[in-house]
Amino acid sequence: MEKMRAILKEKPGRGALLVEIPIPTELAPREVLVKVKRASICGSDLHIYQWNEWARERIKPPQVMGHEFTGEVVAVGSDVQLVEIGDVVVAETHIPCMKCYQCRTGKMHVCKDMKILGVDTDGAFADYIKVPESVLWKVDPSIPAEFASVMEPLGNAIHTATVAKLTGKSVLITGIGPIGAMAVAVTKAAGSAPVIAAEIKPYRIEMARRIGADYVINPLEEDLVERVLEITNGNGVDVFLEMSGNPSALHQGIEATTNGGTVSVLGVYNGKVELDINTIVFKALTVYGITGREMFKTWHVATQMLKYKQVDLSAVVTHVLDMEEWEKGMELMERGVCGKVVLKIND
Numbered sequence: 001m002e003k004m005r006a007i008l009k010e011k012p013g014r015g016a017l018l019v020e021i022p023i024p025t026e027l028a029p030r031e032v033l034v035k036v037k038r039a040s041i042c043g044s045d046l047h048i049y050q051w052n053e054w055a056r057e058r059i060k061p062p063q064v065m066g067h068e069f070t071g072e073v074v075a076v077g078s079d080v081q082l083v084e085i086g087d088v089v090v091a092e093t094h095i096p097c098m099k100c101y102q103c104r105t106g107k108m109h110v111c112k113d114m115k116i117l118g119v120d121t122d123g124a125f126a127d128y129i130k131v132p133e134s135v136l137w138k139v140d141p142s143i144p145a146e147f148a149s150v151m152e153p154l155g156n157a158i159h160t161a162t163v164a165k166l167t168g169k170s171v172l173i174t175g176i177g178p179i180g181a182m183a184v185a186v187t188k189a190a191g192s193a194p195v196i197a198a199e200i201k202p203y204r205i206e207m208a209r210r211i212g213a214d215y216v217i218n219p220l221e222e223d224l225v226e227r228v229l230e231i232t233n234g235n236g237v238d239v240f241l242e243m244s245g246n247p248s249a250l251h252q253g254i255e256a257t258t259n260g261g262t263v264s265v266l267g268v269y270n271g272k273v274e275l276d277i278n279t280i281v282f283k284a285l286t287v288y289g290i291t292g293r294e295m296f297k298t299w300h301v302a303t304q305m306l307k308y309k310q311v312d313l314s315a316v317v318t319h320v321l322d323m324e325e326w327e328k329g330m331e332l333m334e335r336g337v338c339g340k341v342v343l344k345i346n347d
């Protein structure tokens, strides 16, 4: 049996291993084998590596890690219709069941019986990955592979931002990790102004500047609400995107949102967060909870934005490492001194 390289979470506990395992050759009628070109490391991959509480409950080793990738179709099952050998593809990581109420009514991204690539199945930190055709999305080969490999988190940014009208609107984004930084690029491309970023970590403050935020506020040094009101002539922002998972960012952001504005929450919080619903009522705010990406509306938008260079992700994709250097990537992420780390799996 032919072998391939794979970064394997081989047992519970901290760490993972670069090993050789058999290439998956058995394809079900609607499965596809993709040769992985680039794969990017997600926060959840770091959690699996570190073996935090979530990973301990969710992951069943041994399992190949990774879920954000781009590659080329090299083999297809007998009944595959959406892609062909040679296609350049990316993949939605939420695998919908295609049977439940949500899947049948155009809301596959909130499937009741969803599986997650690289969490419930073998992932993309390998020379080859086997996926159902239903998650694949063809991309224009002109899009740099490094950028294609981060289209999944870019999709999070697009989904979170585009539930609101953006053109000419003032936007506050709290939490400038890679997705927050991508949201800066997306809202700027959509014509939002001003785009205000709030972040406390020095590396990320710099990233917010480089990606083009009009203002960057460090809430540890300045009063976030006061500063936002000052910038917006006392009105507050039209659109607030919460991406930090920090309760005080959520509270301050809501305070800094103008009456009738939109609040879109992608951040995930440790435990319950108290919220003054009366504020939402009396300010007449529209609040969206965001999970995943719309399939495949968000992916289409991401493709167009990258193909026509509406967003430039070079300030976000800060490191491209050889697959062998994967552990260095985990270290960079642990130390918080990177944006997106992309692994070069194959040329």
Ligand SMILES: [Zn+2]
Pocket: 042, 043, 044, 067, 068, 152, 153
């Ligand atoms: Zn991810």
Ligand SMILES: [Zn+2]
Pocket: 096, 097, 098, 099, 100, 101, 102, 103, 111, 112, 113, 114
């Ligand atoms: Zn479903």
